[in-house]
Amino acid sequence: EPEVTQTPSHQVTQMGQEVILRCVPISNHLYFYWYRQILGQKVEFLVSFYNNEISEKSEIFDDQFSVERPDGSNFTLKIRSTKLEDSAMYFCALVTGTTRTDTQYFGPGTRLTVL
């Protein structure tokens, strides 16, 4: 399994504030994903990122969300103006190989609490 860390592990923020969640892979990867899981609900796809651009996004991933790889290493998810319903666990996932069909491995997640 690839090693990946996510920071912070827990973020508490006020409604309307911007948050940036970070995913730090240990080695090079080509395919990145963000998923979220609201407490008690299923894991939901947000966005996939390949070759430094978004390849697919879900309906959840509206204009308030953005992703980037600012330094070629960290992979970030930004929520511009958080809402109460953004409270969830956010997981980044990586593909180990070089083909998109390879298995996805998940980071430990960031718990986002919006007050």
Added chain:
Amino acid sequence: RKEVEQDPGPFNVPEGATVAFNCTYSNSASQSFFWYRQDCRKEPKLLMSVYSSGNEDGRFTAQLNRASQYISLLIRDSKLSDSATYLCVVTARHSSGGGNKLTFGTGTQLKVEL
């Protein structure tokens, strides 16, 4: 119809029991199939991929029936440490070539008891 459907459980079984989980998926274009395990408030962890020919990994056996769009997971000789939520996951090929998103079921909760 839900994209991936699972019985939420919980399944409460004694240690040593055999337990089976089922899953159905609605998208006939689904390409890859997995079982992930998720412990409380932790990330999903890959348990095993699922192939049409069926595959086994120790006490775990997975089966796929493409015609019925049905996936199963069998756990033999269950252990206390098997207590977790088991997530049925499918992917479909993305048309424009990026990564394949995972579509999750809601998961089936297993509690193995002494």
